[in-house]
Amino acid sequence: MSRNDFNIDILELPDRENTVAEIDYKKCQWAEISAEEPYKYVIQIYKHPEKEYWEFSFDEAIETLQSAKKQLAKFQRTPEQxxxxxxxxxxxxxxxxxxxxxxxxxxxxxxxxxxxxx
The missing domain is CATH 1.20.5 (Single alpha-helices involved in coiled-coils or other helix-helix interfaces)
Incomplete structure (x- = not known):
């Protein structure tokens, strides 16, 4: 397992009003972070496409989630904006x-x- 196995993409999806952070692990979508309201983040975790569950380092997963949230925050508007x-x-x-x-x-x-x- 390596941090290189995780990938974060910031995307605009047609069914979402705001951008999302899509997180892949070894090219399979693992999670998605969204903020339909500015700075109120929601995470969706997807089931593994081939196995019963995902398994990787807790620290790497938390670091990846924090990084995705930080990247997504750059695209958020303040309430005034x-x-x-x-x-x-x-x-x-x-x-x-x-x-x-x-x-x-x-x-x-x-x-x-x-x-x-x-």
Missing amino acids: QAEYEDRQKELANFNPTPEETAEYERKMEEQRKKYYG
């Missing part, structure tokens, strides 16, 4: 640009295309 995000999403849902705004946007995009692609 979440409120700002939700307000911005509401604004964007009602966004209806004028023809002038659309033309200005398209002009800027054309400038960018010429700048980067010639």
Whole structure:
């Protein structure tokens, strides 16, 4: 057993509102940590696909869980940031640009295309 046997991926899944930390052990999903509410973490532990149970070093497992939580925390919003995000999403849902705004946007995009692609 080695710490290299564990792998942590931070993912955005279609059935989740926020990112999750997926933890694999020897390429089999062992656990998933999520925070549907900012900084309130929940863990799901999956059954082993071939054996009756998982078995590995307690210390390695705890270190891996802590590392996954720490990595996931980097993607969490504070309550204030979440409120700002939700307000911005509401604004964007009602966004209806004028023809002038659309033309200005398209002009800027054309400038960018010429700048980067010639």
